[in-house]
Amino acid sequence: AQSVTQPDIHITVSEGASLELRCNYSYGATPYLFWYVQSPGQGLQLLLKYFSGDTLVQGIKGFEAEFKRSQSSFNLRKPSVHWSDAAEYFCAVATGNQFYFGTGTSLTVIP
């Protein structure tokens, strides 16, 4: 069965520091992978997605993610975090039109 693991429940970074959020998935074939961001009390906004091709994917708001098949990972990165990046981040894997979400990583940004 497909599953997604986000090992970090909560991460705190300083504004201007780099960020990496981890995501590992379990899926037999080449997965479709997504990162979403959620501000408190809001819906999910798509940051980026990987379907095929270049394993380094660029997204909105300066985020990028790298698909590593050998590690079954799709980690999200940002070189310099802004205070407005504080939110909940969800990784998801899709097969057909079924999505499987991780439990999320909550990001706090300190001045």
Added chain:
Amino acid sequence: DGGITQSPKYLFRKEGQNVTLSCEQNLNHDAMYWYRQDPGQGLRLIYYSQIVNDFQKGDIAEGYSVSREKKESFPLTVTSAQKNPTAFYLCASSIPSGGDTDTQYFGPGTRLTVL
């Protein structure tokens, strides 16, 4: 502007009452979904619909019901059979039907509280 709207934003229900959450999209998407979000548990699929007049149960369908009479609308009813309905409910839609994968786009959510 195209998008997904959910109403109301906040909903309060007494125990034993049924309530209906609205989800409307003007993106001309075929597929629509309902998720439940609880703290620390991510999103769990309640129901989904790939085409009008057809829908399938997700992982936690017990105590919920849906209809899909129009392409634009996918209302969710939380019945009195749902024992712990207090949660944040998210509606989503995507373009394809027939099992193809594409991005899901989300509405702003409805927070349901049982009093």
